[in-house]
Amino acid sequence: MIVKESRWDQRGKRPARIANVSGARTDPGYHMRRQAEWGDVDFLTGDYLAEINLPENKKGMDAGLHEGWEPTCWDGFVQTIDLIAQKELKVIVNGGALNPAGLAAKVQELVNEKGFSLKVAYLSGDDLTEETKDQIVRTGQIPAHLDSNNPDVKVEKLAVALQDYQARPVITSHAYLGARGIVGALDGGADIVIAGRVADASPVIAAAWYWHQWKPTDYDQLASALIAGHLIECSAYTTGANFAGFDQFDLDLFVDLPFGIAEVANDGTTVITKHENTTKGIVNADTITCQFLYEIQGAIYLNSDVSADTTNIVIRDIGKNRVQMSGIKGYPPPPTTKLAVFYDAGYQCQLLANAAGYATEKKWQLFEKQMRFFLNERGVLDQFDHLEFQIVGVPEPNPRSQLRSTTYCRVFAQAPTEEAISQIFPAWADHIMQHFHGKYHLTSTRGLFNRLHWSLDYRTAHPKPYISFYPGLYDQTALKEAAHILGKDGKVAKTIDAKLPTEYYHLERRINFDAEPYTLRNPQGPTRTVTLGDIAYGRSGDKGANCNFGIYPRNPAHWDWFRGYMSREKLQELIGDDWRDTYFIERMEFPELKAVHFVVYGILGRGVLASTLLDSLGKAFADYIRAKTIDIPVEILEL
Incomplete structure (x- = not known):
């Protein structure tokens, strides 16, 4: 009798095929289904988080309006769970956001309803909100800034406004975790691992680490997986989205793009590709090089698990829609990880005014003078953190249409209190009938002034609370990360503590050197x-x-x-x-x-x-x- 070899019997014998299913919380759930349905892969990994998710989710949870996890991630599971079970896929996502335990319990219910034997796990240890609050109140000091090790960087005054913790209270605070907890969950038998704030590339690192059974000190391989993770974690950024050379191709190629796949070999060498049965998208050395240059920050990329030296990275085409990445050198991880602290920063608003054509520069000079005058009359001009008059666009000379002659002034204001921001709109109304020549007066659909028009985006011309982000540093040895595997009853059946690194990379000044002049054959040539x-x-x-x-x-x-x-x-x-x-x-x-x-x-x-x-x-x-x-x-x- 011939026994069919399981996908997981092939571990380490070939490259791990890791498919990205999300790069932001806006990516629809069907991308998870597509990556499982359109071809053969081993892992589905997704990055659903950005700086805005966690504090917004926290505020929503506190108001009883949000579950804390990302709905698009849940939708992906709903659409894909049958394929996950049928194809024996492993899934690693950070869509648990502020409540990975809650999403894990919901996925376990789905697994039970379907009658599958899939094991679901979640991670804990990234949420350091209470610890951060306690540190600031107890010591009066905020965590060290992410750029504090660079003496050439001048951190602006408002960047450390968190110091005034009573007026600008902490909403939530999270450490960027690495791949160790995820690997622990996979080694413990988990099929689906749901995380909160793990670093963007950590799901891919964990997938390759688990597949090839690397050691924690296999730094070259881990570093390569780190870069592979950053290449595919931004949705379609490796398949044609956000690509500088898009204008050289048929635009239809970029409509409804597929997401990327990383094939990570045992030595870390990686091929970036996409499913063959979709004609959309482009994977070539240029799309991959552009994505690499976007993701890294200098020569050494620091992650909780490894430090990657990318100086000699090689990216080359090896076939249609197949690009090989190699040349990465790895070192131990840094002693600290990134700490994302979110706090209530005050209030902000935006007002957009527009003007046509002739003497535009003088018009906007007058407009700013008028706004500042009436804000001063109302006693708030000196109360703003920011009050900016940004001119958007340049009128076309000898314009072919009125719209091509039109520019905008974007009045953008931030202040620690609502009172100052609340005066922006009245200050505009104070002088609306004293306006410059050529100001647009259109019928409003917003009801406050029947004959006047203003254009407002989501920030609006009325006060709206806003959140700010403080990037700090956190000692890795203080992390208390663990993986929790659920039983069928949705309760934790097993807890596996994540292992800490055994050594750390000595942080040095970042590589920084200027250009060497090029010698022309004919310096005076045309x-x-x-x-x-x-x-x-x-x-x-x-x-x-x-x-x-x-x-x-x-x-x-x-x-x-x-x-x-x-x-x-x-x-x-x-x-x-x-x-x-x-x-x-x-x-x-x-x-x-x-x-x-x-x-x-x-x-x-x-x-x-x-x-x-x-x-x-x-x-x-x-x-x-x-x-x-x-x-x-x-x-x-x-x-």
């Missing part, structure tokens, strides 16, 4: 003005208050000139009027990728939840820089 994006791809994104930015030439022959051109001084010049002397630029190069990478510290203010920027996530920064025109030597263009 140049040509080009748009930077026409010769270079890139990607950018937020890391708290800081913006990651990677850029590389489309033509590898341009590399020696390009890396000499893209200096810290040049980037500061390209940032233009947005530059502030409080910012700090860190720069390094990836020689195998022929890419330059920057971190611009402080440019996103306090980060996404409290940022005053339209581009609060920093994702548009790369294309702002790529839209600049530069003069490039003709001898380089001819290479």
Whole structure:
């Protein structure tokens, strides 16, 4: 009799096939089903968390309006549980958010209803809310800032507003856990592991670690899995989403994209791909390089389980929609992990006004003067943390339509109290009939003024409480992480304590070096003005208050000139009027990728939840820089 080999009998004999099912809580549940249905995989992993989930879930739970876990994650289980059982898949997700135990119990009920024998587990240990509150009240000190080890970084005053803990109380506080607790759950027999705030790549690290039965000191392999995890954890970012070169392809390829799959071999070498039976999406060296440059922050990427040296990473096409990643070096993990502290920061609002055409600059100067005057008259002008008048757009010269002549002024305000914010709208109303020439007056659908129109986004022109995020550091040896495996009755049948690292990486100053000038054959030769994006791809994104930015030439022959051109001084010049002397630029190069990478510290203010920027996530920064025109030597263009 021939006995069919189980999927799990193949562990370590071939690469682990790990499929991402989510990169944010907005990703619909059907992505989990698709990844299980469309082809053969071993693991389904999902990242449902961002800085906004946990505090919003906490407030919802306190109000009795939220279960604490992510509904889209639950929907994924509802749609996929039959396939999970049928195909013997393992599932690792952080969709438990603030209440992983609650989601685990609900999934266990689903398993019981279906009559399956799947074992469900959840993690604990990331929620440090009460400990953080106690520390601040008892000592008067907040946790060390994430960037405190870098003396070149100037943390803005409001970034440590948490120090005023009575006026700005802690909502919730969470340590970023690694893969150890997940591996413990899998070793304990769990089929489905539901976590809260584990690091984004931890589910993928755990999947590969468990599949290949690595040791905790197999640092090269763990480091490779860390980078593989970051390559696939952002939904479709490796299959064509957020891709700088999208305009070179048929746009239909980017509609309803599939999510990525990582095939992680025993030595850590990884192939990024997608299911073959979908014609949508693109996986090539450029989509993967762009995602890599977005996710990392300098040469060494720190995770709770391992420190990854990415300096010599190699990314290359090895087939259609198949890209190999290798060259990662691993070291022990750092002694600290990231601590995400969320607190009530005060109130904010936004008001959008618009104007057409002629003399626009003077119009917005007048508008700001009027607003400041009437806010002063109301006695609140000096009470704002931020009061900004951001001009959005430039009117087209000799416009072809009125809309192409239109710009917006975005009045954005934040204050510790509701009173100051409540005066923004009345101050606008005070001078509405004293407006500049060419102001838009349209019929309102909002009811307060029948003949006047204002455009408001979700923040509105009326006070709304807002949350801020403080990135801190937490001693790994103080973590009390555990995995809890449920019985069929939904109660904890077994608890497995996560093992702590046995050694730690000595943190050093981050690699930071400037460009070496390139020597032209003919320094006085002709140049040509080009748009930077026409010769270079890139990607950018937020890391708290800081913006990651990677850029590389489309033509590898341009590399020696390009890396000499893209200096810290040049980037500061390209940032233009947005530059502030409080910012700090860190720069390094990836020689195998022929890419330059920057971190611009402080440019996103306090980060996404409290940022005053339209581009609060920093994702548009790369294309702002790529839209600049530069003069490039003709001898380089001819290479």
